[in-house]
Amino acid sequence: MIFRCLPVLLFAAGPAFAGSGISFNYDVRPILSANCIGCHGPDEEERGGDFRVDTFEGATELRDGAAGIVPGDPDSSEVMKRITSDDPEFRMPPADHGHSLNDKQIGILRKWIQEGAEYETHWAFVPPVMPEVPEVEDAGRVRSPIDAFVATRLRTLGLQLSADADPRILVRRVALDLTGLPPSAEMVDRFATDPSDRNFEQIVDELLASPAYGERWAAVWLDVARYADTIGYAVDGHRDIWPWRDWVIDAYNRNLPFDRFTIEQLAGDLLPDATESQILATAFHRNTPSNTEGGTNDEEFRTIAVKDRAGVTFNAWMGVTMRCAECHTHKYDPISHTEYYAFLDFFNQTADRDAQDDSPHMQWKAQDGKTRKVPVMVALPESKRRETHINIRGNFMQLGDRVTAGVPEAFNPFPEDLPRNRLGVAKWLMADDNPLTARVTVNRFWGRLFGLGIVETEEDFGIQGTLPSHPELLDWLALRFRDSGWDQKALLKTIVLSSTYRQSSVADSERLEKDPRNQFLSRGSRFRLSAEMVRDQALAVSGLLDRKLHGPPVYPPNPIKEFVAAFTAPVVWKESAGGDRYRRAIYTYMRRTQPHPLFDTFDTATREVTSLRRFRTNTPLQSFMTLNDPAFIEAAQALAVEMLRNGDDDASRIAYGYRRVMLRDASREQIETFAGLLDDTLAEYRASPETAKKMAGAFGRDGIAPPPDDATVAAFAVVANVMLNLDGFLTKS
Incomplete structure (x- = not known):
């Protein structure tokens, strides 16, 4: 009997509420997934020794009189003999795979087998159940059930929620998070004067109602949708698909429920009496890269596009990397090679660029008065329905058995009353018994607000993904989101009104030691802006x-x-x-x-x-950009003019600029430092008029008395440029 294991990356799983016993999902599965399942998992073609360790039946099956795992008897279990052997030819994982189990991992497996080797369905594939909100001793910091879950977890680390952030910092944080833009000075002053819960909620409502809200959150979805103004590949030619981008912005601003947001993008053309807007929404899947290079095989790239659509759909809504099953049964998650192509069949019944002509499109009258051809999804008539076959080893030219539309058996069943088309898929994704869509979606919002998702691997809720740092909180958020009617603004409001979100990002040594990455939310998050x-x-x-x-x-x-x-x-x-x-x-x-x-x-x-x-990432190039990019230079020049308009002397002008940039008052030391920079720079520019003229820019100087010369404007532009490069400006804290 041969046990072989592929080297796969270990992942950082957060501590869980597993009790005193061994939890398969939280303690055992990470070990097996990182070290064993690659060779002894679902993929029958690559399975070593025809032994699988991902199921109880496979692990306990007798082979040559021995079983990989004998529940209750680790000493008789072949797995234990292999992972503890001193013989490099016998020991697992194999030495040439570059990693091995440590004593702690071996101890966990031994105890698990001793306790009966109980297997559990992967946590993410089990539908969420509304958890009971825990009672918290420090109830004064609990504004929301979110805080109760977080405080309970922190207590196991000997920590508690931090105090609220400074009002000016907090209002900047929430404005950036909800709109992607800094708040107005009036809003900052209003909250600083009255930092009450009532006033904060009013500010949150104002931000959610701002048109900038839709632009901020649409940008997140454009990443998911792989939106671009070009088609990709070598030619990378132009594509008029920006009207769909505008549809997304409007969808967020009108708070389109996430189930409708899903259905219209995946299958708006299949809705009864579909509107022009609903058809435009289907351009979501026309964001697929397209290769129009001469000499390419049209069917090859049509197939690649269809695979992209199926994979993006599963990944974006279910958080599982389905595309791994394109060439063979998924090595880790329960998606067979056949099931992959059955799901692909849903997306294979759409008109595509089968020859070197344009993709199906709609005429769109844009706000600039021009009519544009926007690519959209168009379903094939039944008479032209394509046959979908398994692609052997993923090769579109090597066709295996024919398959018909279906979903992987491991997930919620496809309702009998739904059509076997994209509309049916969209409704299946949003079904109440789907264990993943709500979790994946709320986790994406959480990750943008806190820098880390509750499940850090936002793109992978499968067996190789990280475990949730707060599993009960994730399920509470998911079910609340679903039961709210998939209200995205309500979800964001619930999160940002919590004490967890409002915490100061200042960290003491104890928090840095026990929660170094702020995975358990012992303080406010602090990270560079997008x-x-x-x-x-x-x-x-x-x-x-x-x-x-x-x-x-x-x-x-x-x-x-x-x-x-x-x-x-x-x-x-x-x-x-x-x-x-x-x-x-x-x-x-x-x-x-x-x-x-x-x-x-x-x-x-x-x-x-x-x-x-x-x-x-953090690289020196980022500093070069913010110091020298034309956008930052012109912003510095414009800010310099505003500083000169709003002050009676250098100190007051510097103070005005700092307050405008940082939304708080500069200290005396900071003003003195900037004043020194101003003096030194002014002397240099007065000695070099041509350089001064270039740095001063061409922004109007009306309303400044006396009218400043180029050297003065240029010197203030340098000061403004430094302000725009402050860490506190480029960071959300």
Whole structure:
């Protein structure tokens, strides 16, 4: 009998409420998943020794008179003999796989077998049940059931919730989170004067009602939808799909319930008497990259597009990486090779670019008065229904058995009364017995607010994903979201009104030691702003931001002036003029193969594939961007003019600029430091008039008495530029 294991990445699972015994899901499964299931899991073709450890039946089956696991008897279990052997040829995992089990892991497996080797369904595949809200001793800090769950978990670490953040910091935090923009000075002062729960709730309602709310949260969904203004691949040609982007913004602003948000995007064309808006919504799956390069096989890339749609749907709503089963049965999650193609059949019945012509589209009269062809989903008539076959090893030219539309058996069943098409899939995803959609969705919102999801691997709720740090809280949020009618604004409001969200981000040594990554929410989260917010916030505080909604993509200054693509003429980046130069980042032209360098440097998604979360990096290039990118230079120039307009002397002008940027007063030491920088820089610019003129920019200086010279404006622009580069400005705390 041969036991072989593939090397897979260990993941950081948070401590759970497992009690005194061993929990399979929280203690055992992570060990098996990271070390054994790759070779001894669902994939029958790659299974070593025909032994599987992912099921009780497979693990306990007798083979040659021995069983891998003998419940209650670890010493007779072949698994224990293998993982404790001193013989490198016999020991598991194999030495050449580069990892091994440590004593603690071996002890957990021994105790688990001793206790009966009980298996459990993976936690995420079990429908959530509304948990009982725990009672908390420090009830004064509990504003919401969220706080009760978090405080209960913190108590096991010997910690408690931190005090509320400073009012000015808190109102900035919630404005950035809900709208992606800083709050007005009036809103900050209003809350600082009256930091009551009633006033905070009123501010939250104002922010949720702002048109900027839809732009902020649409940007998150565009990552999921892999939205771009180009088609991808080598040619990466233009695609008019921005009207769908505007549909998403409007959907958030009108608080379209998430079930309708889902149904219209996946199957709006299949709804009875579908409206133009519902058909436009289906452009969600026309965001798929498309290869129009000469000489390509149309059926190959049509098949790739269909696979992309099926995989994105499962990943975005179910949080499971279904595409792993394209070539073989999933190695970790319960999705067979056959089930993958059965699910694919739902998406294979749509008109596509079967030849070198345009995809199915609708005529869209845009706000600029032009009519555009927007690609949308169009269902094939029954007479043209395609046959779907298993692709052997994922090869579209090697067809296996025919399959018909269905969903993996491990998840909620597909209701008999639903049509076997995209509309049926959408309703299946939103069904009450679906264990994943609500969890995955609330976790995505949570991750954007706190920097870490309750399940850190937002894109993977499967067996290889991380365990939830607060499982009961996740289920409470999921069921509350579902029972609210899938109200997305209500979900956000519930979270941000909690004491957990309002905590100060200041951390003492004990919190840093016991909760170093703030996984258990012992304090407010502190992390760098997203790429979009980095730019939008600079434009906002400088007064340059143009808040016009909707419309074709715009072209702000870009150091890359020409894009060279294979087999086509170079594409020139023609900078926008007027207000379009200063519109929010969501409207910037998104070229898949070469995103705008500022956004790329700050970890935007390339949109070539679905992205359920972004990974933050820290590199020197980011500082170069915020110091030198034209958007930041122009913001500094505009802010300098505002500083000169709003003060009687250098100190008051510096104080005004700092307050405008940081939304709080500068200390005397800070003002003195900036004044020193101003003096030194002013002397340099007066000695170099041409350089001063260039740095001063061309922004109007009306209303400034006496009229400042170029050197003065340039020196204040340098001061403003430094303010826009402060850590506190680029960070949400």
